[in-house]
Amino acid sequence: MFQQAPVLLLVDDSNVNLEILKDILKRYPLLTATNGKEALLLATAEPKPDLILLDVVMPGMDGFETCRKLKERAVTRNIPVIFITGQNDSDHILKGFEVGAVDYITKPFNIPELKARVKTQLTIKMARDQNLRLLQKIELVNKQLTDSIRYAQKIQNASLPKQTYLDQVMPEYFVLLKPRDIVSGDFYWVGEVDSRLLVVAADSTGHGVPGAFMSMFGVAYLNQIVGYQSVSIPSQILDRLRSIVIDSFQQTESSEVKDGMDIGVLSIDRTRKEIEFAGAFNPLYIIRNNELTIVSADHMPVSIGEVDRPYHNHIIPYQKGDALYLFTDGYASQFGGPDDKKIKSTGFRQLLIEHHHLPMCEQKTIYDQFFEEWKGNGEQVDDVLLIGIRL
Ligand SMILES: [Mg+2]
Incomplete structure (x- = not known):
């Protein structure tokens, strides 16, 4: 009309x-x-x-x-x-x-x-x-939503560790975080307990706004478990995190909401020259002398799951110069390249082996560029988080 x-x-x-x-x-x-x-x-x-x-x-x-x-x-x-x-x-x-x-x-x-x-x-x-x-209306609603999510991004960024703090406590490192939809379900967390430095890379269920909400819970729970309760053994951190998630979201075997997170928790003890690691789906890679070792993760999510065993805690002595990589599944899952295929874990590992000897900040640029070139004009399929650490 x-x-x-x-x-x-x-x-x-x-x-x-x-x-x-x-x-x-x-x-x-x-x-x-x-x-x-x-x-x-x-x-x-x-x-x-x-x-x-x-x-x-x-x-x-x-x-x-x-x-x-x-x-x-x-x-x-x-x-x-x-x-x-x-x-x-x-x-x-x-x-x-x-x-x-x-x-x-x-x-x-x-x-x-x-x-x-x-x-x-x-x-x-x-x-x-x-x-x-209608088009004008859609454009307006879209703009309002995007503005609102951009503002939410500022709030989410405030929940992540500050760069000045990271520069102070971390060995040589880089963090590559590429949210798919402005805000991110992937997040990282860093804290200290006594002589241990704890570094966490996590992937909350979903991405965008629901993922970002879950990530805020993740940050708050880690502050509680590590910051206030001083739990510093990675497997114990995951055990506690899982029970808090199950309690908070009132998850049962039959409940519909089984949201949680896949996560890798690394502890670096510089006095004992050893690292500890526990993972829920997300492993840790260590590259030493061009050889990559996978420190495997348990196939149990940090949420209600079929099995409810304690997480496995790996203890590994480290050598100076070891390159460690914590990451979520987003990088390897990206489609693109000449045949529009996923990068896959093998491609991802190959890339890390090729460049692990370079300074960490240079590696960050290389991995970011490789990802962008692989993606080309395609869409990013998931949030991406990759943390590199040189011991
Ligand atoms: Mg993911």
Whole structure:
């Protein structure tokens, strides 16, 4: 529906023709012009016409020229134009379509046909206007949502460790976090208990806003478990985290909500020169002398699951120069490359082995660029988190 009755602009240098048209189309609000110049003025003024009936042969600016000018201007471009012509040879008609007309009516007028053609064009215009209004509405809602998520991103960033703190406590390191939808389900956490440095890389169920909410819980729980309760053994951290998640979300075997997180917890003890690691689905990679060792994770999520054993705690002595990598599944899951395939764990491991000897900050740039090139114009499929540490 038009929001108001559709307005027609009739343009003809012959007053007789104008009077005939006015009589045939008297049910519509009408504007009239007797030349091209006047028509252009009326087309830009209010009320703007919804349809223009335009005579071809007029002194001065003819109908073709007038139509061309209407189509050049953004404000009048979308007003449909029907030509009124006495010459119904096809060259003439084609020229009319070329300059942007949607239809033509021949003189002398066939009244029912003229009315039908006008009605058809008004119906099309009405549908197009409605689409345009819907599109504008969608764009507005989309903008409001995006603004809101961008603001949420600031809040989420505040929950992550500050770079100044990381620079102070971490060995040589990098963190590559690439959220899929502005905010992220992947998050990292760093803390200290006595001589141990704890580094956590986690992937909350889902991504976007639900993932980000879950990540905020994850950060709060880790603060509680490690920060206040001083638990520093990775497997014990995961045991506690799992029971808090199950309690908080009241998860049971039959409950629908089984959200939680996949996570790797690393503890570095620099006085004892050893690392400890426990993982829920996410393993740890250690590269020493070009050889990559996988420290495996338990196949138990940090949420209600089929098995409920304690997590396995790995204790590994380390050597100076070892490169450690904590990560989520997003990097290896990315589609792209020459055959639009996933990078996969093998490709990911190959990439790390090739570059592990480089300074950590250089590695970050390389892994980021490789990921972007692999993805190309495709969509990022998941949040991506990769942490590199040189001992
Ligand atoms: Mg993931």
